[in-house]
Amino acid sequence: MKISDLNINNKTNLSSPFNPKLLFGVRCEGIKPLEKDTISFCGAGKFNSDNMIYAPSEGICRKVVQNAEPARYYLNLLLDQYIGKLKQPAYEAQNPDKYPVAEYKTAIKSASSIREKIVSKYPDIIKNADKVIAPDSIDGVKQNVKDIVRARIVLQEGKPSQTKKVLDAIQEAVNDKKIKITSVENYLPDKNNLLLNTELDDYIYAKDPHLANFAKAANAEYIKDNKKSGYMGIHLNIDLSDNLYSGKFADFNGYCAEIQILGSDVEQLKDIEDLCYKLKANKKSSNKQYSTFNNYFLKHYNKKYENAFESYTYDSYITQRVKPLSKKRSSQLPSLEKLGYDNKLPSTLDFNKLKSVKTICDEEIKVSAEKDAKETPVKTNKLVKECINQLTAKYKK
Numbered sequence: 001m002k003i004s005d006l007n008i009n010n011k012t013n014l015s016s017p018f019n020p021k022l023l024f025g026v027r028c029e030g031i032k033p034l035e036k037d038t039i040s041f042c043g044a045g046k047f048n049s050d051n052m053i054y055a056p057s058e059g060i061c062r063k064v065v066q067n068a069e070p071a072r073y074y075l076n077l078l079l080d081q082y083i084g085k086l087k088q089p090a091y092e093a094q095n096p097d098k099y100p101v102a103e104y105k106t107a108i109k110s111a112s113s114i115r116e117k118i119v120s121k122y123p124d125i126i127k128n129a130d131k132v133i134a135p136d137s138i139d140g141v142k143q144n145v146k147d148i149v150r151a152r153i154v155l156q157e158g159k160p161s162q163t164k165k166v167l168d169a170i171q172e173a174v175n176d177k178k179i180k181i182t183s184v185e186n187y188l189p190d191k192n193n194l195l196l197n198t199e200l201d202d203y204i205y206a207k208d209p210h211l212a213n214f215a216k217a218a219n220a221e222y223i224k225d226n227k228k229s230g231y232m233g234i235h236l237n238i239d240l241s242d243n244l245y246s247g248k249f250a251d252f253n254g255y256c257a258e259i260q261i262l263g264s265d266v267e268q269l270k271d272i273e274d275l276c277y278k279l280k281a282n283k284k285s286s287n288k289q290y291s292t293f294n295n296y297f298l299k300h301y302n303k304k305y306e307n308a309f310e311s312y313t314y315d316s317y318i319t320q321r322v323k324p325l326s327k328k329r330s331s332q333l334p335s336l337e338k339l340g341y342d343n344k345l346p347s348t349l350d351f352n353k354l355k356s357v358k359t360i361c362d363e364e365i366k367v368s369a370e371k372d373a374k375e376t377p378v379k380t381n382k383l384v385k386e387c388i389n390q391l392t393a394k395y396k397k
Helices: 058-067 069-082 111-120 122-127 138-144 160-175 208-217 247-252 264-280 288-300 303-326 351-375 382-395
Strands: 101-108 149-155 180-189 221-227 233-239 256-263
Touching: 058 069, 058 111, 058 138, 069 101, 069 149, 069 160, 069 247, 069 256, 069 382, 111 138, 149 160, 149 264, 160 180, 160 208, 160 233, 160 256, 180 208, 180 303, 208 221, 247 382, 256 264, 256 303, 264 288, 264 303, 264 351, 288 351
Parallel strands: 149 256, 180 221
Antiparallel strands: 101 149, 180 233, 233 256
């Protein structure tokens, strides 16, 4: 069923008094759509039912998550095959030129994050009602959420020559028809705010012509986006459809994924900044074990700090990016004092303090997950297991 079949005007105001149950079966309150999407690899879904507009049922989203496991497994196999050879071996001395990859990992969005993503995209879904399937079904959710499956390739230094090796390896997978890249997003810091008036070329992961040519060779759209936050990374949106997903495995088809490519130091800040961004947009984590971080941040942050905190975030991203290039590696994040914000923001909003609070939450989540795994082992769907076994036989060397 398409949204247009429901006879809803594409220009419908979100505050209009029509019955939302006709759409997705869930009634929620209004929310300001997010300016950016975030993908978390730290285990925290970001869903606050008090702020939702409309969303597919939790049951549909859980089924989407369960059926995504073969696609995630397939993506992991591809990374093992094409990116694994570029990963720094633990038994060898650090050599970023030979082994530009520090690590790579895959994940699946939580059911609550999928529901939240649908809500944040709701205005666009209504606007394109004639082109998309209403997200009140498994197929509708998969069509409207393109990053249910996601991967992150973390670079040791991320010099253009090193990043090129990673992109060349991915291009090899494209040439072998293992994946199809639909778009290449090049996230760069806003040029107007560069720290210390340095040149953007000092920080980029890949030269613009090379990245544009990479997208062209993959027959993918190239998108260049200057980020006010200062974040920089390369995001590849890919189609994971595979000819194995037919017949009884058809439900595992139709998934898309996002591959993030970013530096290890930038990653340290990104996972914290994502949580802060969501909280500033009135989106609390659905994971109750992150309530400590939520409560801490909201207690110390208020609107009067908005501009200063945005500037601090921007300068912190640039500083993190410089670390591996200047060989000044440190587990410490840029402090308020170091960047000159100690007289503009309270010490409680220093990223190092926020990191320590998040670390406590991460440990609690880890312990809880291990306990749950022992007490209630996850039963893998038989069809999912069978599909994974066939993927292993077909692709794993």
